[in-house]
Every structure is written in structure tokens, then in C-alpha cells.
Amino acid sequence: MLNILQDLQEKFHLTYFFIAHDLAVVRYISSRVAIMYLRRIVEPAETDELFVNPRHPYTEVLVSAVPLPDPDFNTGRIHPEGDISSPINPPPGCNFHQRFRYAQQICMEEFPGYRDIGKTHFVSCHLAESLSLRQIHVS
Numbered sequence: 001m002l003n004i005l006q007d008l009q010e011k012f013h014l015t016y017f018f019i020a021h022d023l024a025v026v027r028y029i030s031s032r033v034a035i036m037y038l039r040r041i042v043e044p045a046e047t048d049e050l051f052v053n054p055r056h057p058y059t060e061v062l063v064s065a066v067p068l069p070d071p072d073f074n075t076g077r078i079h080p081e082g083d084i085s086s087p088i089n090p091p092p093g094c095n096f097h098q099r100f101r102y103a104q105q106i107c108m109e110e111f112p113g114y115r116d117i118g119k120t121h122f123v124s125c126h127l128a129e130s131l132s133l134r135q136i137h138v139s
Contacts, residue, residue: 006029
């Protein structure tokens with residue numbers, strides 16, 4: 001089915017709005033991705049850029065959970081801590097701060113706007129430029 005969608009996309013120059021929870025499928029079929037957390041887009045980017053350089057802590061969690069075909073290759077799966085925020089009554093600040101162990105005071109107080117980190121890659125995170133999430137979590 002995915003191959004048929006790709007063939008139709010090429011033949012008729014189509015654009016799809018594809019919603020899925022399976023990031024392996026999303027990576028296969030999409031040229032751009034927007035990661036959402038609690039009904040908000042937290043990180044839109046070109047697909048390859050997002051998977052190689054995730055900059056929002058929630059994106060990092062999702063990317064680390066994508067199964068790989070080689071069972072001997074360990075990706076260093078990340079397990080977020082804390083409680084999931086209420087989508088009906090989200091906390092002030094960043095919606096993900098309760099699950100991010102490196103959250104700072106600003107994360108709890110101010111909702112982060114989008115930061116342009118280059119290559120048509122945007123992120124809604126106060127710490128996107130100052131933290132290398134991959135280096136923090138893979139230990």
C-alpha cells in the first residue's frame with residue numbers, strides 16, 4: 001500500500017497529509033514530518049534531518065523507540081520520566097517539562113515559541129540550542 005501511495009505521488013505530483021504513530025512508516029513515506037505532543041506541533045522538519053538531529057526531547061524519545069531490523073544494534077532507547085500532562089488542562093510552560101529530566105525553570109513557566117535551527121527545521125523548546133539531546137540521553 002505504501003509503495004502504491006508513493007507511485008501515485010510521483011505520477012500525479014501529489015502531496016499527502018499522512019498521520020501515523022509508526023515512525024518507521026512515516027520515515028519511509030514522508031519528505032517532511034511534524035512531531036506533535038498534546039495536540040501541539042513541537043518539531044517540524046525535513047524527514048532525514050529530524051531523524052538524524054531530533055532537537056525536542058519528545059522527538060528524541062520517539063526516534064529512540066523506532067525498531068531497527070538488526071536486533072543486536074542497541075539504539076539506547078529513552079524512557080521519559082514523570083507523569084503525562086493533561087491534554088484538557090496542560091501545565092503552564094512547555095507541555096513536556098514534567099517528563100523531561102533536564103527541564104529548567106523557564107520550561108515550567110513560559111511556553112516555548114518556535115526556534116529556527118536551520119535546514120527548514122524548527123523546534124518548540126527553550127533548550128534546543130543549548131542541549132545536545134542525543135549526547136545527554138545515550139549514556
